[in-house]
Amino acid sequence: MFEAASSIESTDQNHRSASSPGAAQGPLAALDPIAVKMTCRAGQEIYDPHRPPKYWYRVVTGAVRRCSIQADGRRQILDLLLPGDLLGFASLDGLGYSVEAIEDATLVCYARREVETLLQANPVIAQKMASEALARLERHLLILGRVTAAEKVGAFLLCVSARSPASGDGIVLPVSRYDIADYLAISVETVSRALTELKHRGAIAFAGTRHIKFLDRDAMKVG
């Protein structure tokens, strides 16, 4: 599905440099001096899912997915990471989940050793980061719990919009229809049909397949 058969070793082929890491804004700002920048091509694996990662990551640009491949071959996206989100936290049990860039992405890497030292000094940070990850998963659960596909897609759009920098009353989707389908655990065709249904209902409008404007937010929440 993706151009590069980026294998496990691909991680080491990613471009890392210590020059000018992304803007320091989160609680990890104290670690920015030792942070390392990394760039990823779309579809590339960010770290080897089979061994504990050496770094924590913060997404700066682009989008990242954390997914699990089921026994029947289906792929399920467990988490969608947008700029500002942290990654590498729950890796203890997340072992075996693959983490890939969806679009070309830049990340900032923090050495685990340094992060743990920082957390030792300031444990409130750990709690804040954990609660962010928990909040993402809970929102995901709430979306999956909705009844119809149109509700799920609408809630997904609003959720992504809320997590993106304010851009008027619309969003530019960082993911394909296939990614939406795997995130919502429904088929691609149903995603497409739900989007056209939302359009016909007057809830959204398209300015390009991935550029969506919100016309009636209430109409997006109804099945």
Next chain:
Amino acid sequence: MFEAASSIESTDQNHRSASSPGAAQGPLAALDPIAVKMTCRAGQEIYDPHRPPKYWYRVVTGAVRRCSIQADGRRQILDLLLPGDLLGFASLDGLGYSVEAIEDATLVCYARREVETLLQANPVIAQKMASEALARLERHLLILGRVTAAEKVGAFLLCVSARSPASGDGIVLPVSRYDIADYLAISVETVSRALTELKHRGAIAFAGTRHIKFLDRDAMKVG
């Protein structure tokens, strides 16, 4: 749906005593001297969801659900807590979710102030607890991502079994069919039909409506 219209104040009607809290086994064992025991009747609210809780809780016996009421009146169970599980962690964003005992339950309460002092001294504990909560939510997501209702119910049974103390090759469900339905975001009738389908398929057998024996674990994972 539940007998006691246990309102917000019901929390203060719960019975608390400092005598012999539940067995100290987790990383919070160091706090057991200051822990307070609490007993809850089935259906009773454990803490007021509208204000930040004063305690952290550990389930000792019984079962607890954390749920969200949707705009359309549906109830969704976001987390199911069994003996040994910790509660009160993600309350920052979980504000507004109700937390109720499913069966009569006993919990151990830890004052937040004391917990935070402990975490200050030993931040690894916080990470361990957070990763447990994240693992529960991820497993929940994986279950919701399954295709057919029979798969979801089967995965739910196996998940509950794995989290319960080993009891041969079966479980005693701590929840009603309605709770399973709200956990899996499907209708009660579908839960019931999925269970009888699993029975007819030879995957499970019943010894009472809530006592289930596993006959063929592989057959439980197939749609």
Next chain:
DNA sequence: CGGTCCCTTGACATTCATCAACGTCGGTGG
């Protein structure tokens, strides 16, 4: 008893997954 949950089953309408076909876009190589 009568009431209330809980659980199950049936009948029916709706939604969704699946298979299939087609159009678009961006690259790549003749």
Next chain:
DNA sequence: CCACCGACGTTGATGAATGTCAAGGGACCG
């Protein structure tokens, strides 16, 4: 330049799965 190819996106047709409405039985309790 154009043909080709792959990934993406949409739409249609069809069968399967599920939600909904309805009915009934059983366990428990006042």
